[in-house]
Amino acid sequence: MHKKVRLYVGFVFILLLIAVAWRYFSFSQIFSSVVVAESNGAAPRDNIRSEFAAPERDALLRLLSDPRIQTYFQRQEDKLRLSAYFLSEEGSPTDEEAWRLIESIEQDGRILAYEAMALKLAWLERNSKNKTEFDAAAEAMVKEYRQKAMQSAEEYDPYKDVPGFAEYKEAERRIVQEVQQMTSFPNGMSRHEYLRHRLQEAREEAYGR
Structure with missing residues (x-):
């Protein structure tokens, strides 16, 4: 170790x-x-x-x-190994080991996509023969990550991906209709204030906050 x-x-x-x-x-x-x-x-x-x-x-x-403790230790060791690699310390991982480690950390969801891309760009800079090779590889990588991001955005559906979203939207529709039909509001509130108050309560109930 x-x-x-x-x-x-x-x-x-x-x-x-x-x-x-x-x-x-x-x-x-x-x-x-x-x-x-x-x-x-x-x-x-x-x-x-x-x-x-x-x-x-x-x-x-x-x-x-x-x-959970064993996983924590392993993750901390992974961080130190990557740090040692980019600092060129003695006993650090090889180029291939460092690349596999970055991909493993990314696949586990321990870092965001842009963080993984930054690490991979740093890896490419260390392992490219010249600037031309690095620029070509970096451009291809950035394009790949951009396409993944666009695909994720297109596939994103809050009704399926966000717990409580569907319940809140249904409550929102019902509350708006109800408030629109009201002519007086409690505690001297205006229509807008009362609507905002009711919607806040609905959000807290739907999202548990």
């Missing part, structure tokens, strides 16, 4: 240890243990260690075995 990766994982490990200790043992528990130990003539530090060492270790092992 890259040196920076080891240092980073070590740092995260320490943070996780602190989080587990805080989760399972409140300050009052630790403080009461210290008082009991001191009243018995025992060293407070040794008493806490013997009482809490095993639960902390077990809880930490369970936490570290969680697939």
Whole structure:
């Protein structure tokens, strides 16, 4: 593993240890243990260690075995590997490995399309023989991403892609018709203010905000 990766994982490990200790043992528990130990003539530090060492270790092992934690570590390592590649650090990925890593991160949805394109353009700049080759490859890539963006925009349907959109539009139609037929409005509001108020309530109900 890259040196920076080891240092980073070590740092995260320490943070996780602190989080587990805080989760399972409140300050009052630790403080009461210290008082009991001191009243018995025992060293407070040794008493806490013997009482809490095993639960902390077990809880930490369970936490570290969680697939979400493993995925988090892997993603952080991927970021460091890409950084090492573009900084030309010792032990960094090869050109082919870096390209596959960028595509993997993009396919997983961890970065936006324009971010992936920026990384790929930087990769092309490092691996093109000359400016002419780079310009041609970059132009083709930008065109490809532009076509994908246009296709996504054409296929986008908020009624299918946005949860709550269809419900809100139906409520909007009903509320507009209802308010148009009203001649007086509560709390001294104007028609426009009341309509805006009702539509805001409908949005919050449809989208859960």
